[in-house]
Amino acid sequence: MNLTILGTGTSIGVPMIACNCEVCLSDNPKDKRLRSSALLSIKHKNILIDCGPDIRKQLLSNNILDIDFVLLTHEHNDHVIGLDDLRPICYLNNKCIPILAEQRVIDSVIQRFPYLFKKNRFGSQAFEAVPIAPGKHHYNSIHFEAIRVDHGGLEILSFRFDKLAYITDAKRISPENLARMLDLEILIINSLQIDEHYKHFNLRETLAVINQLKPTQTYLTHISHRLGLHEEIKLKLPPNILLAHDNLNLSL
């Protein structure tokens, strides 16, 4: 299995428009963060996790030609608003892409993009809604577990594929759901900034979760310009905890 991290930025991305802080002005490509998304390739299937406003650029720069299905963590704009940009994949591959998400998220996405979920005048349809709930799933020959995390009052999903888990936008995870993420080789988890935030883990909270789960390797994502410079923050982290960066490729 192969995971390409397509974006590692928080909802406004890094650099933030009109910001003159040292992170936003940094020349280091690792300080440039598109909105958070990832592509998992497993058994010759491409699974897109979240589809934010940068997806067109992300798919083009990683030469991603096909998507078998999409998993959505939740309905915030930075995770869904790029869905319309997947249409070329539907046209060129003559397919209807399944969108797997909780019913509430599906309702929200259909409200934003009603035309993508019904037949067009040529009789084809871009997306098919597939409601899922927390629990173990076997879809299109892929096994995964949807695990509940709390995003500051909004119940959202994280995903586990065998020994890899992808958590974004979490603020709290119950002990019973943390127990579903033990024994991981790779953990991707959100870490917004140094200061506390009411909807996202800050660095201290993320490190506390990592300390409980003890995955072999962890990569931080959904990062704001307020976390600090990539080169400076990485020196403060233990060797098996790294800052993810856009286009990072991981194999398991």
Ligand SMILES: [Zn+2]
């Ligand atoms: Zn987000």
Ligand SMILES: [Zn+2]
């Ligand atoms: Zn800034």
Ligand SMILES: [Zn+2]
């Ligand atoms: Zn969110």
